[in-house]
Amino acid sequence: MAWxxxxxxxxxxxxxxxxxxxxxxxxxxxxxxxxxHKEFFILRNVAPDLSEVIKFEKHMYGPYSPDLNEALKNPxxxxxxxxxxxxxxxxVKRMIVDISLTPKxxxxxxxxxKEYSHAEPFKEFLxxxxxxxxxxxxLDVEELLLLIYSTFKEWTKYSSIYRSLMAPARRxxxxxxxxxxxxxxxxxxxxxxxxxx
Amino acid sequence: xTKTEVISDSTFYICFLDDIDxxxxxxxxxxxxxxxxVIGPVVENEIGKSPNYHFIKPDLSKVREKPLPFNYGExxxxxxxxxxxxxxxxxxxxxxxxxxxxxxxxxxxxxxxxPRRIIEKKLSGIKSKMTGTVGFIGRCHYQYHIYTKEExxxxxxxxxxxxxxxxxxxxxxxxDEIERCGP
Numbered sequence: 001m002a003w004x005x006x007x008x009x010x011x012x013x014x015x016x017x018x019x020x021x022x023x024x025x026x027x028x029x030x031x032x033x034x035x036x037h038k039e040f041f042i043l044r045n046v047a048p049d050l051s052e053v054i055k056f057e058k059h060m061y062g063p064y065s066p067d068l069n070e071a072l073k074n075p076x077x078x079x080x081x082x083x084x085x086x087x088x089x090x091x092v093k094r095m096i097v098d099i100s101l102t103p104k105x106x107x108x109x110x111x112x113x114k115e116y117s118h119a120e121p122f123k124e125f126l127x128x129x130x131x132x133x134x135x136x137x138x139l140d141v142e143e144l145l146l147l148i149y150s151t152f153k154e155w156t157k158y159s160s161i162y163r164s165l166m167a168p169a170r171r172x173x174x175x176x177x178x179x180x181x182x183x184x185x186x187x188x189x190x191x192x193x194x195x196x197x
Numbered sequence: 198x199t200k201t202e203v204i205s206d207s208t209f210y211i212c213f214l215d216d217i218d219x220x221x222x223x224x225x226x227x228x229x230x231x232x233x234x235v236i237g238p239v240v241e242n243e244i245g246k247s248p249n250y251h252f253i254k255p256d257l258s259k260v261r262e263k264p265l266p267f268n269y270g271e272x273x274x275x276x277x278x279x280x281x282x283x284x285x286x287x288x289x290x291x292x293x294x295x296x297x298x299x300x301x302x303x304x305x306x307x308x309x310x311x312p313r314r315i316i317e318k319k320l321s322g323i324k325s326k327m328t329g330t331v332g333f334i335g336r337c338h339y340q341y342h343i344y345t346k347e348e349x350x351x352x353x354x355x356x357x358x359x360x361x362x363x364x365x366x367x368x369x370x371x372x373d374e375i376e377r378c379g380p
Contacts, residue, residue: 042271042274045268045271045274046267046268046269046272046291047267121265124299127295127298128267128269128272131272131291131294131295131298134294135273147275147276148275151274151275181319182317182318183318183319184276184315185277185278185310185314185315186278186310187277187279187280187311188278188281190278191279
């Protein structure tokens with residue numbers, strides 16, 4: 001089936017399934033809603049077909065998908081699959097945090113594995129999703145946004161915190177921390193030091 | 198016999214193709230029957246720029262594994278610099294992470310310091326699979342028996358005298374390993 005041929009209902013179903021897979025592939029919760037959206041953004045860059053299913057917009061925190069937000073908060077096909085909390089973070093008020101699967105969500109995850117795990121592209125997709133979770137979950141919100149903003153500048157147009165995050169002192173401090181922890185290469189570190197707004 | 202998959206950046210191929218201009222040395226590895234070479238599109242494009250690439254392409258295509266059509270490099274693009282991305286280092290790391298998570302056995306040949314540091318500090322599961330071009334040449338003698346001792350030493354000395362960027366003490370260390378492993 002071509003992605004273009006999907007009905008809105010089929011798209012909604014797929015988005016919820018992708019959400020279940022990305023959240024379920026690692027045992028720990030997705031730290032914040034920002035992580036979830038940025039991780040899906042990376043995922044759609046890895047698997048470009050996904051951009052036909054999950055649309056992204058330039059938003060106040062960079063790349064953001066209303067489709068994902070709706071699927072997480074009001075799932076139609078997998079009701080009660082997701083759980084999360086609301087918390088005030090230093091950078092973002094009333095942030096969705098600790099996103100995980102409920103027992104019903106975990107059962108749905110197992111069903112999806114059972115149904116599709118014979119297919120090599122599906123196994124590859126799961127490994128990719130896991131890789132993304134393992135690479136991006138450990139970042140704190142500021143680190144995550146700095147890396148996304150500096151890499152995908154065209155997506156920062158409406159970002160409300162882009163300027164403050166890219167202010168020299170803050171940017172250099174964050175860049176140093178990322179480099180010291182071995183998260184970014186020296187070349188990326190240099191780029192962050194020399195970045196201009 | 199199961200072939201070990203080799204995931205390498207372009208530096209390894211360019212070393213033989215251009216830096217030391219020793220195509221036979223690379224062909225011996227390619228035609229040894231011991232490896233499959235995993236090459237993504239960015240690295241292929243980089244190697245393809247070598248005027249000597251067409252000499253090895255037919256042999257390489259027989260033992261080449263194309264990864265599935267995902268943009269693996271995008272997994273780690275935000276962690277690397279633009280110059281590293283242009284060379285396809287992100288693609289190599291992305292493929293290696295996914296292969297590692299799938300439990301595949303492979304050798305990762307990486308020469309650039311930046312990507313190597315990320316693997317050493319943040320991707321410890323892959324660290325043991327990682328080597329550099331000169332380290333791999335050493336192993337092609339004492340582990341895979343593709344090169345004789347004299348051939349391996351000759352290639353390492355060619356590298357020492359070429360524009361290939363590697364510190365002399367690393368070449369010396371590999372030469373010591375080759376000597377210790379006997380004929």
